[in-house]
Amino acid sequence: MTLETLVPDGADANSLDDDVLTALGAGDYRFKVWGGDWCGDCRRQLPAFAAALDAAGVPDDRIEDFPVTKGPDGKEGEGVDEYGIDLIPTVVVESADGVELARFVEEEDVSIAEYLARELAEAEASA
Template identity: 85%
Template sequence: MRLETLAADADEADALDDDVLAALGADDYRFKVWGGDWCGDCRRQLPGFAAALDAAGVPEDRIEDFPVTKGPNGKEGEGVDEHGIELIPTVVVEDGDGEEIARFVEEADVSIAEFLARELAEPEASA
C-alpha cells in the first residue's frame, strides 16, 4: 500500500529555496516516510515534501513510504517499532550505509524539506 498523501503538490515545489533542494538531492540519501492518509498533519505536510523530493531529483527508489494505522496501543505498521515511530509524519534520512543521519517528527517551524535540509547541512558545517 502506498501513502496517497505522498503525492507531490507541484505548486509547493516552486516556493523552495535552491539550497534546500540541493541538500535533499545530495549524496545517496534514502528517505523513509511514515504517515497516514487519515492524519491531518500528514495530509497537510507530505504533498509538499514529496514535491520537494521530486524537484530535488531524488529517485523514487530512494524513497520508501510506510503507511501507519491507529492501534489500541498507539501507531502500528511496518518499521514502527524498529524505528521508534510515535508521531506522524516522521521522516528518517539514511546515508548510503543505512545509518540514520536526520529525522523529522510531526511538526516544526518550517516545512519538512527545510527542516531536513538544515539537519543535513549541520554535519558539513562541523566537518
C-alpha cells in the same frame, strides 16, 4: 499499501530555496517516510515534501513510505517499533549504508524539506 499523501498532487516546490533542493538531492540519501492518509498533519505536509523531493531530483528508489494505522496501543505498521515512531509524519534520512543522519517528527517551525535540509547541512558540516 502506499501513502496517497506522499504524492505531489499539485503541491508547489517553487517557493523553496535552491539550497534546500540541493541539500535534499545531494549524496545518496535514503528517505523513509511514516504517515497515514487518515492523518491531518500528513495530508497537510507530505504532498509538499513529495514535491520538494521531486524538484530535488531524488529518485523514487531512494524514497520508502510506511503507512501507519492507529492501533489499541498506539501507532502500528512496518518499521514503527524498529524506528521508534510515535508521531506522524516522521521522516528519517539515512546514508546509503543505513546510518541515520536526520529525523523530522510531526511538526517544526519550517516545512519538512527545509527542516531536513538544515539538519543534513549540519550533519555534513560536523562529519
